[in-house]
Amino acid sequence: MFIEPRFGNASKAHTGWIEVVCGSMFSGKTEELIRRIRRAEYAKQKVKIFKPAIDVRYDESDVVSHNKNAVESTPVQHAIEILPLATDFEVIGIDEAQFFDEQIVEVCNTLADQGKRVILSGLDMDFQRNPFGPMPALMASAEYITKLHAVCMSCGEPAQYSYRTAASEDKVLLGEQEAYEARCRKCYLEGEAEKKEKAEKANK
Numbered sequence: 001m002f003i004e005p006r007f008g009n010a011s012k013a014h015t016g017w018i019e020v021v022c023g024s025m026f027s028g029k030t031e032e033l034i035r036r037i038r039r040a041e042y043a044k045q046k047v048k049i050f051k052p053a054i055d056v057r058y059d060e061s062d063v064v065s066h067n068k069n070a071v072e073s074t075p076v077q078h079a080i081e082i083l084p085l086a087t088d089f090e091v092i093g094i095d096e097a098q099f100f101d102e103q104i105v106e107v108c109n110t111l112a113d114q115g116k117r118v119i120l121s122g123l124d125m126d127f128q129r130n131p132f133g134p135m136p137a138l139m140a141s142a143e144y145i146t147k148l149h150a151v152c153m154s155c156g157e158p159a160q161y162s163y164r165t166a167a168s169e170d171k172v173l174l175g176e177q178e179a180y181e182a183r184c185r186k187c188y189l190e191g192e193a194e195k196k197e198k199a200e201k202a203n204k
């Protein structure tokens with residue numbers, strides 16, 4: 001479990017830092033973000049949470065986990081909008097970081113340089129197992145990285161992939177259980193082989 005290196009209340013002499021929580025869908029990233037935010041609130045810190053405006057799955061503004069745990073957030077279209085909105089806060093949470101533009105890296109570094117604690121949560125890989133958006137660069141900039149695993153929906157082993165069951169090949173396809181399954185490497189590969197076989201049969 002991640003334990004805060006410090007809350008930063010005691011001394012303003014320190015700079016801030018960046019934490020990244022990554023993993024597949026259903027791995028508990030949003031729950032972990034909410035847990036860290038709530039602990040910061042217990043430490044009497046001023047917290048503010050942002051999410052990309054594109055993510056309207058459960059709620060237009062709140063950040064909501066798959067098991068319906070929720071915290072208030074501010075949706076933004078572009079990463080740069082975060083800077084002026086973050087001025088009065090000590091801890092900044094950012095959910096679904098994979099959907100932000102590349103400027104999110106510079107924005108997070110600026111916030112951390114200003115002395116703020118920045119906690120990001122996001123998918124490290126898309127459904128094709130490619131690194132997702134700005135996540136690799138965010139991980140390179142972060143002081144702390146936590147990689148979470150879901151439970152493979154086929155075999156019950158730890159799962160690091162978000163396997164897409166829906167037909168779309170678009171990189172961005174918002175969804176939950178109706179479009180994705182958490183899968184381990186073996187079950188991901190089996191699923192891809194089945195998809196290929198079906199496509200080949202359909203083309204005959």
Ligand SMILES: Nc1ncnc2c1ncn2[C@@H]1O[C@H](COP(=O)(O)OP(=O)(O)O)[C@@H](O)[C@H]1O
Binds near residue numbers: 025152
């Ligand atoms: N295959 C799975 N493995 C683990 N948790 C799952 C799975 N399917 C559904 N869940 C639920 O999802 C919750 C995690 O939700 P959430 O924090 O929103 O995940 P993430 O943000 O990583 O998609 C778990 O606590 C559990 O209730």
Ligand SMILES: Cc1cn([C@H]2C[C@H](O)[C@@H](COP(=O)(O)O)O2)c(=O)[nH]c1=O
Binds near residue numbers: 024123127162171
């Ligand atoms: C793998 C993958 C996911 N998405 C979408 C699906 C969901 O709306 C979010 C991920 O949410 P979670 O909090 O991590 O469960 O991202 C996508 O658009 N493209 C993908 O490849």
Ligand SMILES: [Zn+2]
Binds near residue numbers: 152153155
């Ligand atoms: Zn599996």
